[in-house]
Amino acid sequence: AQKITQTQPGMFVQEKEAVTLDCTYDTSDQSYGLFWYKQPSSGEMIFLIYQGSYDEQNATEGRYSLNFQKARKSANLVISASQLGDSAMYFCAMREPQESGGSNYKLTFGKGTLLTVNP
């Protein structure tokens, strides 16, 4: 079963406007972490923002903020004042325990949302 769901395959936004990229997750763990990564056409995976399950405040990093609604199991990414350089694929990911147990975790990714910023 998909543990990270991104329902928007593609999104369009006008330059300088704000955009919200949706992410819902499924876990039975009490302690987990949620990440957003940006992948431009060049391919590298760029970390944007992190939200821990016990964090009481929504995470913010510059123009990026995470709208964390724990009861709804959603962790939407909000990009304010969009720029042309924001055009990229955006992945939501969840840190979950590795199947072998122990103290290591792995990231599980959603299918991604392709954001296009129009001038």
Place this chain on the structure above:
Amino acid sequence: AAGVIQSPRHLIKEKRETATLKCYPIPRHDTVYWYQQGPGQDPQFLISFYEKMQSDKGSIPDRFSAQQFSDYHSELNMSSLELGDSALYFCASSLGRAGRNYGYTFGSGTRLTVV
């Protein structure tokens, strides 16, 4: 700051050949993860190592093997390559249990093309 280094950046191989991808984690990071990202797909977890021991295994084909060496760098060995192995292969590193912010750092990836 030093990042995760992957080599080579690009690799072209013929079917049934072998390929070796290398990953050099951030200094002092003891855990390495390998991911495969097919065209238009999300990254899929392949395998991970902690302190030079395999710590978890994902959807890694039997034709692939990997190890982590004493200097913590890791190599992904791929044999009997198939066209479907064409993908972007990412390596990520972390310090033990991945903590908050920047818990995982990804390399720039190796783009493997099998022809």
